[in-house]
Amino acid sequence: MPVTLRYPFTELEAPPEYRGLPHIDPKLCIGCGACVNACPPDAILRIDDYDRGTRKIVLDIGRCIRCARCEEVCPTGAIRLTNLFEAASPDRRDHIEVVELRLVRCKVCGNYTDFTERQVKKALQILPKEILEEEALEEKVFICRNCRRKGTVDATINATKEVVL
Amino acid sequence: MSAKPKLRSVWVFHLNTGACNGCDIEILDILTPFYDAERLGVKLVGSPRHAHAMLVTGPLTRQCYHGAKKAIKAMPPKPRIIVVIGTCACSGGIFYNGYPIYRRPESGREGCEYPRRGGIIELIEDLRDEGEYVGPVIYIPGCPPRPEEILYGIAQLLGLVEKKLEGEHYTEEVGFELPEAPINERIRLTLREKLRHVVGYFDRDKILEDFMELVKKAEESEKPKEELKKLIDEYNAKIRDVRISFCMRLLENEYWRVRDALSAGKEFVYWV
Ligand code: SF4
Ligand code: SF4
Numbered sequence: 364m365p366v367t368l369r370y371p372f373t374e375l376e377a378p379p380e381y382r383g384l385p386h387i388d389p390k391l392c393i394g395c396g397a398c399v400n401a402c403p404p405d406a407i408l409r410i411d412d413y414d415r416g417t418r419k420i421v422l423d424i425g426r427c428i429r430c431a432r433c434e435e436v437c438p439t440g441a442i443r444l445t446n447l448f449e450a451a452s453p454d455r456r457d458h459i460e461v462v463e464l465r466l467v468r469c470k471v472c473g474n475y476t477d478f479t480e481r482q483v484k485k486a487l488q489i490l491p492k493e494i495l496e497e498e499a500l501e502e503k504v505f506i507c508r509n510c511r512r513k514g515t516v517d518a519t520i521n522a523t524k525e526v527v528l
Numbered sequence: 529m530s531a532k533p534k535l536r537s538v539w540v541f542h543l544n545t546g547a548c549n550g551c552d553i554e555i556l557d558i559l560t561p562f563y564d565a566e567r568l569g570v571k572l573v574g575s576p577r578h579a580h581a582m583l584v585t586g587p588l589t590r591q592c593y594h595g596a597k598k599a600i601k602a603m604p605p606k607p608r609i610i611v612v613i614g615t616c617a618c619s620g621g622i623f624y625n626g627y628p629i630y631r632r633p634e635s636g637r638e639g640c641e642y643p644r645r646g647g648i649i650e651l652i653e654d655l656r657d658e659g660e661y662v663g664p665v666i667y668i669p670g671c672p673p674r675p676e677e678i679l680y681g682i683a684q685l686l687g688l689v690e691k692k693l694e695g696e697h698y699t700e701e702v703g704f705e706l707p708e709a710p711i712n713e714r715i716r717l718t719l720r721e722k723l724r725h726v727v728g729y730f731d732r733d734k735i736l737e738d739f740m741e742l743v744k745k746a747e748e749s750e751k752p753k754e755e756l757k758k759l760i761d762e763y764n765a766k767i768r769d770v771r772i773s774f775c776m777r778l779l780e781n782e783y784w785r786v787r788d789a790l791s792a793g794k795e796f797v798y799w800v
């Protein structure tokens with residue numbers, strides 16, 4: 364009985380628990396960067412472009428060691444390890460997946476902030492509705508760090524003035 | 529590979545440039561009768577002088593650099609194919625920023641370039657700068673790649689199969705989905721984090737999904753606490769797996785802890 368696998372001439376599926384190529388589902392990814400922080404060999408990158416107002420999450424399968432730490436930390440389940448394994452290619456650019464998301468524009472100064480619109484939507488989903496009012500949130504969420512800090516400092520200075528006078 | 533070379537039987541030489549041996553063992557695997565790369569005409573030879581192709585593994589350490597250079601230069605001037613096996617050789621892999629890894633000065637170590645740099649490509653570019661001919665390169669990522677994956681790469685080199693992967697670029701146009709879980713999203717994430725302490729990534733979402741189904745049923749009843757306990761007992765009796773039963777009990781405790789705190793109006797509930 365021949366034992367040899369007929370493989371390259373037939374289709375073959377890896378077992379379901381096989382840790383194969385990771386893939387980001389662009390519909391689910393919110394661009395939070397949790398996977399970027401978790402990835403041991405830096406196979407995932409977060410590249411912010413504040414001029415164009417985009418954030419790129421770049422996954423390079425050619426650097427990935429299939430450890431599934433990204434899948435473990437992803438809050439939305441966007442990145443998953445598939446059981447595909449046929450990644451061989453003569454061109455390294457075939458190993459790249461880019462998900463490009465829009466950043467939030469600050470309501471006060473008009474610059475781009477360092478979080479994406481999808482991140483805000485996800486955060487609003489998590490926040491308990493009973494504790495915070497919707498309208499107050501709408502005003503505060505879409506403001507960049509600098510403007511928020513400035514707002515706090517201004518408020519403090521005004522408050523101090525009132526006390527001094 | 530612009531013009532696909534017509535290859536019949538490739539003789540290969542195996543070169544380790546500092547690999548952890550994982551990839552090398554997979555290369556041994558494809559020579560066993562089960563995978564049998566020799567039926568594709570691949571033959572392992574003992575000297576680079578006889579080889580058409582070099583099977584390279586490893587992240588290219590400084591120690592190996594000159595040896596590897598000599599070995600590639602010793603190959604016949606054509607076709608000098610490089611079969612890059614493993615994530616390490618493709619891009620430096622898990623060792624990419626280690627101190628003994630060779631990098632061309634302009635490659636950088638902490639950059640945001642992509643495709644990621646590192647591995648044997650650094651040596652190939654050095655050789656090309658010196659005017660040496662280096663033939664087609666095929667990358668087979670994986671840590672280590674399955675033997676099937678290596679076979680697939682070699683078959684692709686020989687022109688037997690086509691490549692399946694393409695670079696992908698998505699923008700906002702694909703649309704956004706924010707799936708709603710049957711329970712409060714905040715509680716769900718807390719439970720998910722808790723579960724991470726006891727089960728691996730693979731079973732976690734399945735267990736949590738089952739648990740949320742039970743919670744949904746229990747919350748509809750009059751006395752959710754007793755009902756959930758009963759439902760979980762039934763579930764455990766059916767599944768008959770102590771590991772999953774343990775997870776269910778853990779989730780039950782955690783669920784009531786977080787939910788009671790939230791309903792009592794506490795704004796911060798510690799995660800773990
Ligand atoms: S599986 Fe591991 S190495 Fe690969 S992208 Fe995810 S975290 Fe990074
Ligand atoms: S952790 Fe998930 S949601 Fe966050 S950037 Fe990575 S893939 Fe996207």
Ligand code: SF4
Nearest residue numbers: 547548550614616671
């Ligand atoms: S790719 Fe992984 S298995 Fe292969 S040599 Fe590198 S660390 Fe070892």
